[in-house]
Structures are given as structure tokens and as C-alpha cells.
Amino acid sequence: MFRGGRTFATVCVVGLVIAAAGCSSSSKKTTSTSIVPAPAGLPSFYAVPESLPTVAGALLKSEPVSVNGLHGTLYRVMYVSRSLRGQPVAVTGLVAVPNTPAPAGGYEVVSWGHGTNGMADKCAPSLNPSSDIPLANAVLDQGWELTASDYEGEGTPGLLPYIAGVSAARNTIDIVRAVQHLPAAHASTHYVVWGHSEGGQTAMFALQIGPTYASGLNLRGVVAGAPPSQFKFIYNFLKTSPFKHYLLMAAGGLNAAYGDQAAPLDQVLTPYGMSLLPVLQQGCSDYIGQQLANVDFTRATKTDPFTVPAWQKILLANDPQGFTAASPVPLLMIQGGNDEQIPVASTQLLAQHLCGLGQDLARWIYPGQSHAGVIEPSANDMSHWIKDRFAGDVTPDTYQPVGQPNVQVTRCPNK
Numbered sequence: 001m002f003r004g005g006r007t008f009a010t011v012c013v014v015g016l017v018i019a020a021a022g023c024s025s026s027s028k029k030t031t032s033t034s035i036v037p038a039p040a041g042l043p044s045f046y047a048v049p050e051s052l053p054t055v056a057g058a059l060l061k062s063e064p065v066s067v068n069g070l071h072g073t074l075y076r077v078m079y080v081s082r083s084l085r086g087q088p089v090a091v092t093g094l095v096a097v098p099n100t101p102a103p104a105g106g107y108e109v110v111s112w113g114h115g116t117n118g119m120a121d122k123c124a125p126s127l128n129p130s131s132d133i134p135l136a137n138a139v140l141d142q143g144w145e146l147t148a149s150d151y152e153g154e155g156t157p158g159l160l161p162y163i164a165g166v167s168a169a170r171n172t173i174d175i176v177r178a179v180q181h182l183p184a185a186h187a188s189t190h191y192v193v194w195g196h197s198e199g200g201q202t203a204m205f206a207l208q209i210g211p212t213y214a215s216g217l218n219l220r221g222v223v224a225g226a227p228p229s230q231f232k233f234i235y236n237f238l239k240t241s242p243f244k245h246y247l248l249m250a251a252g253g254l255n256a257a258y259g260d261q262a263a264p265l266d267q268v269l270t271p272y273g274m275s276l277l278p279v280l281q282q283g284c285s286d287y288i289g290q291q292l293a294n295v296d297f298t299r300a301t302k303t304d305p306f307t308v309p310a311w312q313k314i315l316l317a318n319d320p321q322g323f324t325a326a327s328p329v330p331l332l333m334i335q336g337g338n339d340e341q342i343p344v345a346s347t348q349l350l351a352q353h354l355c356g357l358g359q360d361l362a363r364w365i366y367p368g369q370s371h372a373g374v375i376e377p378s379a380n381d382m383s384h385w386i387k388d389r390f391a392g393d394v395t396p397d398t399y400q401p402v403g404q405p406n407v408q409v410t411r412c413p414n415k
Contacts, residue, residue: 036157039121045076045092046121046155052088053080056170057177057214060090069133072098072140075185076126079178081152081171084164084257090156093149093175094126095185098140102186107145108220108390109179109187113172113195113202114148118284119162119249124155138379142387145187147175153256159281162253163198165205165318172202173214180216190218192386196225196334196375197341203227204320207327219329221389223382226335226342226371229321229350235304238297245292247301248273252280254314267308273300321350326359330395332385333361334378336369337408355412360395365408377403 038046045063052060058080065074075095083089098107117123125131125148139146149171153160161167172193179185193210195203203224210219238247251273255263265274279291305311316322331354335347344365351363364381366374381401388397401407 039155042121042124042127042155045078046124048078048090048156052090054088056080056082056088057174057180059178059181062095062182065094065129067129067133069137070096070140071137072096073184074129075182076129077175077178077182078156079175081149081174083152084161084167085259089152089158091149091152091171091174092124092126092155093147093171094129095148095175095179095182096136096140096146097185098143098145100143103143105190106186106188107143109145109147109176109191110139110386111172111176111191111193111206112146112148113168113193113199113206114151115196115198116162116249116285117154118288119153119160119253119280120283121153121155121281123160123284124150126150126155135375138383142383144386144390145179145185147172147179149175159256160253161257163201163250163318164254164257165201165320166209167257168199168202169193169205169209170213172206173210173217173219176217177214189216190220190390192221192223192389193219194223194225194382194386195227197228197371200224200227200333201318201320204229204323207329207331208320208323211328220392221330221332221386222327223332223334223386225333225375225378226339227320227333227347227350228342229319230343230346231315231319231321232306235306239301240297242289242293244295244297245289247297248276248292249280249288252277254311254318258314262310263314264310268302268305268311270300270302273297273302276300321353323354323357326354326357328360330360330389330397331362332382332397333363334374334382335363335365336371336374337365337367338369339371339374341371351410351412359412361410361412362396363410364401365410366401366404367406367408369404379403381407 034050036048060078062075062077065076067074078092080088081091151171176191179187193203193206203222204227207222255265381403396411
């Protein structure tokens with residue numbers, strides 16, 4: 001349901017390289033009589049109205065979902081977000097509502113940015129809401145509501161715009177807008193965005209666009225777990241690594257986001273590489289990796305994309321190292337000291353860059369922890385930080401994480 005494990009963790013860094021009108025209440029039915037049928041093998045809920053409201057955050061439909069062990073009530077939702085090219089798009093996701101009575105003003109919301117799990121419709125996390133129940137319960141037990149977008153293209157028409165940071169950030173923010181129109185959600189307009197790995201990139205772009213993209217909401221903080229950056233330095237490693245298929249995922253995803261003119265595939269992929277693209281819609285991450293395991297990507301790729309002006313522009317636009325101004329929203333970065341997926345030095349460089357811009361930032365490094373292994377020891381510390389943000393406490397937060405001994409803490413401005 002709210003994924004945070006190894007598969008998406010690996011993909012997130014390397015894949016970067018090629019690197020309210022129309023709203024309805026809780027109902028399975030839409031008001032449109034013309035629909036795009038659900039993708040083959042998916043439930044009828046994933047059928048999409050052909051005509052969409054133009055208002056981002058419009059709730060198209062919802063349904064309760066039965067799941068064992070959840071400390072709350074779960075809903076599957078479909079809502080409207082906006083593509084990078086300015087078009088309304090249907091997106092699906094999950095909403096978990098606590099069992100405890102809603103406080104005055106509604107439940108504060110934690111919006112989760114999921115990590116890489118593939119690019120096909122069948123990979124939509126909302127199809128399997130029974131996974132990662134402990135993670136969801138950790139949020140619900142705090143009295144917070146949890147939203148989790150599938151992202152555009154997973155479960156809905158089109159290919160996932162993989163690694164397009166603003167796209168995923170919009171999807172993650174718009175589901176918070178959508179639950180304002182779900183009466184059973186009792187949702188507050190106060191929210192925090194949390195993501196890990198590829199979801200860390202989502203969180204970073206939510207930090208950048210949140211204050212202006214959704215003026216009716218109040219973004220109180222952002223937690224970016226192992227957020228990837230420094231894309232320019234990884235391409236040559238990927239071509240001969242076990243993760244080489246992420247080059248194809250990034251090429252296909254960014255082309256889906258920006259279109260053929262802005263992201264011309266034939267400038268970075270050979271005809272052989274182009275012939276491999278259909279694999280992206282045939283299965284999820286493990287399947288793609290298996291199908292492309294023996295592919296010689298020196299034959300599939302033409303050149304380092306940073307030597308192609310159109311692709312260099314796109315890659316830099318999706319790297320948080322390219323941010324040019326601080327956000328007024330506090331940022332927490334979390335990472336394991338033995339992260340095998342995203343170099344710790346990369347988040348150090350990112351933190352230094354953001355501090356130089358005047359960003360309110362804390363960075364916690366948990367010694368000895370792996371990329372995904374850091375999630376458990378940091379969970380209570382992160383909850384403390386989020387609770388402080390919802391309480392409106394002063395920042396930078398002086399809280400010292402205690403999830404394990406000797407957590408390395410960096411803050412800016414220093415305090």
C-alpha cells in the first residue's frame with residue numbers, strides 16, 4: 001500500500017540519470033456516461049471518464065476497501081490532477097482515515113510519495129492495499145490521515161511520467177485536495193508530504209511547488225527520505241550496471257511527461273533501444289529488470305543525455321540540486337549512513353546547496369543503516385518532527401533524534 005522497500009529505493013537514484021467543480025461525494029459511480037474502460041485485469045473502479053473536470057483536486061469517485069489489520073478505514077479514490085503539459089488527468093490512490101474521532105478542523109494529513117514499483121497500470125499501489133500495514137498504522141496511530149497517490153499513469157491512461165518531479169508532486173498534493181471533498185475523510189487542510197527514495201524526489205518537488213500550487217492547503221513540512229540528486233554523475237555507471245534498465249525507464253517516463261518535441265527519444269536511444277520501450281508497459285520493476293537483464297545498453301543508448309541540449313534541460317529541471325530559491329516550508333532529510341543506493345555524499349551536497357539558498361533544513365544520517373533500513377529506526381524521530389510541524393513549533397527544530405545512538409545532525413540555519 002505505502003511502499004518503502006528495496007525495489008523502489010534502487011530505481012529512484014539510477015532512474016534519474018538518462019539521466020471545486022466536478023467533485024462528487026463518496027461513490028463508485030461517475031456522472032459521465034462516456035468512459036475509458038479499466039485496463040485489462042484491473043477492477044472496474046479504474047475506468048476513467050472521457051471528459052474530466054478542469055479543477056485539480058476534483059474527486060471523481062471513491063469506494064471503501066476492506067483490509068485486515070488497519071487501524072482505520074481505507075478508501076480507494078480517483079481524482080483529477082494536472083499533467084506537466086497542463087492537461088487534466090485522472091489519478092488513483094488510497095486514503096486511510098483513523099478510527100479515532102476527528103478533531104476540530106479535521107485530521108491533519110500526511111501525503112505519501114511512493115517509490116518506484118514499475119510503470120504499467122498493474123503496478124498501481126492501490127491495487128494491493130494490504131501491503132505495508134505497519135507503516136500505515138504508524139501514521140494512523142498518531143491521529144493523522146494518510147493519503148497515497150498512485151501517480152499519473154499507474155492504473156490510469158498513459159505511461160507513468162517516471163522521474164518527472166513536478167508531475168508526482170502535483171499528484172501527491174492533489175490527493176490532499178481531493179479528500180477535502182470526501183465527507184468520510186474529515187480531512188484538515190494542514191498537511192505534510194513524506195516520501196522516500198524516488199518518493200524523496202517527489203517530496204522535494206512538493207517542497208518547491210506546494211506553497212503556490214495549492215493555495216487552499218497549508219503545507220506544514222516536508223520529509224524527504226534519501227532524496228536523489230546530482231543526476232549528472234551517474235549515467236556512465238548505469239550503462240554497465242545491474243540497474244541499466246532504469247535508463248530505459250527514465251527515457252520513456254520523461255518522454256511521457258514532456259512529449260516528443262521536448263524529449264525526443266531518438267536523440268538518446270538507438271533504433272534498438274526504441275524497440276525495447278514496449279517492455280515498460282508489460283510488467284512492474286522486477287519484470288522489466290528481468291526482461292532487460294541481458295541487454296547491451298551501449299547498443300541501446302546513443303550518448304550521454306547531458307550532451308544533448310533538450311535532455312540536459314529536462315534532467316536538470318528534475319534534479320533538486322537545480323533549485324534556485326528556498327521554500328518557506330521546513331524540510332527534513334533522512335538517510336542511512338550505509339545507503340547502498342544513493343550516496344550519502346549526494347545528499348550532503350544537496351543540503352549544502354539548499355542551506356546556501358537559506359532553506360530551513362534538518363538532515364539526519366543514521367550510522368550503519370542501509371537505504372531502506374533507515375526507515376524503521378527513524379520512524380519515531382520523524383513522527384516527532386512532523387508533530388512539531390503540525391503544532392506550529394519554531395524551526396529549525398532543535399529536536400535531537402534518538403532512534404539509535406550517534407545520529408549525525410545538520411541544521412540550517414545553524415541553531
